[in-house]
Amino acid sequence: MSTAMEQVPEVPARLVFASGEWTEARARVIERSPAWRRSSALANLSLWLLIPLVFFIPPHIPWVLLVFFLGAYRAFNRFREQRTLVSLRGKCPKCGTEQEFSELGRMKYPHVVRCSNCQWDLRLEAPLAGAAS
Ligand SMILES: [Zn+2]
Secondary structure, X not given: OHHHHHOOOEEEEEEEOOOOOEEEEXXXXXXXXXXXXXXXXXXXXXXXXXXXXXXXXXOXXXXXXXXXXXXXXHHHHHHOOOEEEEEEEEEOOOOOOEEEOOOOEEOOOOEEEEOOOOOXXXXXXXXXXXXXX
């Protein structure tokens, strides 16, 4: 899985500070197809197969509810994961610190990352893969 992720090309992106200042960053983004989102959501729903097993652990019902909602939550997030951020590095537009950001995974709209040095929130703007850069 990690080798497949490293094959995702880096694209130019922008880190935008609230005042409008921005810097160029490098991001690796995977565009997710509706088919991937459906099958990935279903795979997470398979967590529900554990429900009959955890039911035997006292106090029974809380475990069943936990596994049920955990599976539903993970499946829901996968279903709305249209883009996955694999890596992001760049310079903070506020303090200029070059860094590797850790807020990866499902991209939110807007996707906000935090500078490890000045602790300000930065908005990530990444073009769609295949779009002219
Ligand atoms: Zn900073």
